[in-house]
Amino acid sequence: xxxxxxxxxxxxxxxxxxxxxxxxxxxxxxxxxxxxxxxxxxxxxxxxxxxxxxxxxxxxxxxxxxxxxxxxxxxxxxxxxxxxxxxxxxxxxxxxxxxxxxxxxxxxxxxxxxxxxxxxxxxxxxxxxxxxxxxxxxxxxxxxxxxxxxxxxxxxxxxxxxxxxxxxxxxxxxxxxxxxxxxxxxxxxxxxxxxxxxxxxxxxxxxxxxxxxxxxxxxxxxxxxxxxxxxxxxxxxxxxxxxxxxxxxxxxxxxxxxxxxxxxxxxxxxxxxxxx
Ligand SMILES: O=c1ccn([C@@H]2O[C@H](COP(=O)(O)O)[C@@H](O)[C@H]2O)c(=O)[nH]1
Numbered sequence: 001x002x003x004x005x006x007x008x009x010x011x012x013x014x015x016x017x018x019x020x021x022x023x024x025x026x027x028x029x030x031x032x033x034x035x036x037x038x039x040x041x042x043x044x045x046x047x048x049x050x051x052x053x054x055x056x057x058x059x060x061x062x063x064x065x066x067x068x069x070x071x072x073x074x075x076x077x078x079x080x081x082x083x084x085x086x087x088x089x090x091x092x093x094x095x096x097x098x099x100x101x102x103x104x105x106x107x108x109x110x111x112x113x114x115x116x117x118x119x120x121x122x123x124x125x126x127x128x129x130x131x132x133x134x135x136x137x138x139x140x141x142x143x144x145x146x147x148x149x150x151x152x153x154x155x156x157x158x159x160x161x162x163x164x165x166x167x168x169x170x171x172x173x174x175x176x177x178x179x180x181x182x183x184x185x186x187x188x189x190x191x192x193x194x195x196x197x198x199x200x201x202x203x204x205x206x207x208x209x210x211x212x213x214x215x216x217x218x219x220x221x222x223x224x225x226x227x228x229x230x231x232x233x234x235x236x237x238x239x240x241x242x243x244x245x246x247x248x249x250x251x252x253x254x255x256x257x258x259x260x261x262x263x264x265x266x267x268x269x270x271x272x273x274x275x276x
Pocket of ligand 1 (some may be wrong): 009060188240241242
């Protein structure tokens with residue numbers, strides 16, 4: 001589990017704010033792995049071994065595990081146990097439900113004694129409000145990462161609706177800031193929305209932002225840094241497919257490392273530019 005201070009220290013030490021997304025798809029896994037008893041876990045394990053010194057976070061997306069039923073769940077549990085202790089380990093589950101149900105989701109992903117999983121952070125949809133988020137915040141030291149402005153094209157359907165407090169995504173940030181501080185809450189903001197980062201920073205000056213969309217979705221790391229970086233960095237930039245599927249051959253882990261290294265080197269330059 002990483003506190004805000006520990007996360008910032010890891011960013012400075014590794015010269016990186018990279019989050020490696022673990023979105024394992026059996027159809028895309030190298031053929032030779034398919035004869036292993038646990039191909040998904042074997043794939044993740046090798047990706048983690050190849051990238052752990054270059055990133056400060058991992059983000060398995062639960063859909064890519066749930067879609068394989070019991071075997072997928074076992075792979076998620078094994079992956080969770082294998083994740084390094086010096087990275088922020090995020091389950092991208094995008095949950096949101098009434099309080100007593102949220103309590104079960106929180107147990108599922110945070111309480112190793114009941115589920116076998118002990119993630120540090122979870123992504124949450126804020127639509128159902130405070131009581132749907134509270135049960136996660138009850139776990140001391142765990143992070144809640146609230147969807148604010150997503151990378152999806154459909155983000156315009158609801159997130160830009162005009163409310164009394166501005167766009168809906170602005171109201172979400174303002175409201176969620178009253179639930180807990182920047183040491184417990186992060187926001188998801190898509191890299192494809194880099195022009196909005198200045199505005200986001202007006203409402204969330206200190207919160208870390210989890211930023212998906214660099215790589216396969218075409219978001220610009222440079223723009224994200226230009227408009228979104230704070231004095232503490234304040235960014236976790238995720239890339240999934242561009243790293244984990246850099247090669248479909250036996251060299252997939254080396255290719256993943258090479259892609260992660262490119263991003264880490266750009267990040268080191270951005271940190272340098274910002275005097276961090
Ligand atoms: O707004 C959002 C929120 C979550 N995601 C997730 O991040 C990764 C992105 O994968 P890439 O392969 O790097 O495009 C994936 O798990 C999404 O579900 C997002 O893209 N946008």
